[in-house]
Amino acid sequence: DQQVKQNSPSLSVQEGRISILNCDYTNSMFDYFLWYKKYPAEGPTFLISISSIKDKNEDGRFTVFLNKSAKHLSLHIVPSQPGDSAVYFCAASDGGGGADGLTFGKGTHLIIQP
Amino acid sequence: EAGVAQSPRYKIIEKRQSVAFWCNPISGHATLYWYQQILGQGPKLLIQFQNNGVVDDSQLPKDRFSAERLKGVDSTLKIQPAKLEDSAVYLCASSLGQGLLYFGPGTRLTVT
Numbered sequence: 001d002q003q004v005k006q007n008s009p010s011l012s013v014q015e016g017r018i019s020i021l022n023c024d025y026t027n028s029m030f031d032y033f034l035w036y037k038k039y040p041a042e043g044p045t046f047l048i049s050i051s052s053i054k055d056k057n058e059d060g061r062f063t064v065f066l067n068k069s070a071k072h073l074s075l076h077i078v079p080s081q082p083g084d085s086a087v088y089f090c091a092a093s094d095g096g097g098g099a100d101g102l103t104f105g106k107g108t109h110l111i112i113q114p
Numbered sequence: 115e116a117g118v119a120q121s122p123r124y125k126i127i128e129k130r131q132s133v134a135f136w137c138n139p140i141s142g143h144a145t146l147y148w149y150q151q152i153l154g155q156g157p158k159l160l161i162q163f164q165n166n167g168v169v170d171d172s173q174l175p176k177d178r179f180s181a182e183r184l185k186g187v188d189s190t191l192k193i194q195p196a197k198l199e200d201s202a203v204y205l206c207a208s209s210l211g212q213g214l215l216y217f218g219p220g221t222r223l224t225v226t
Contacts, residue, residue, distance in 0.1 A: 004156070006156075032213045034213070034214070036217075041219070042219055042220075043118070043205055043207075043217030043218050043219045043220050044157070044205070044217045045217070046214060046215070046216070049213070049214065089156055089157070091156075093213045100145075100162075100209075100211070100213050101147055101159040101162045101170055102157075102159070102213075102215060103159070104156030104157045104158070105156050106154065106155055106156045107156055
């Protein structure tokens, strides 16, 4: 039973265009959402997060949108750059009782084409 | 600031053998996590420590996996005996407890 779903295993985008990565979740107790970026042979690195009390958070070229009614979030990267090529994981936490370990999706492999 | 350290980076063992992984979290981070990432999947939480106490080990296969965090700093994760399906990357992460996790580079385990 996957509580965090990333239905696109891969996405190819031209350099300079917008990349949109999607994530759906089923657990209504999730209240904090994060995006992590992972390069081969490295651990995931934090990219951007959003609390359930917000619907948008922006950091430079990265914007995360949260639609709680649809249990959907998306990551927008504008403009896309070659260094953005990586696997992107959506993660969520319910923070219940101090057990705030993240639940991850399967990831989306973003490929930025020159 | 030094990141999360893990060793070894790679390990190859035969099934039924035992193996241990080591993790040193970011200084001052009270919360430590071990995750298992199987190829093509997202990381899955195995165990979470707060200082040297276990907060969540609900997904840890306790018949073969064990973990400890002595003195609330370093941690070791052990598998005994290993099975073929344990082949994965084992990621250690630490946190100040606000939901933002910092991951180490991982240990890639291959069980043959």
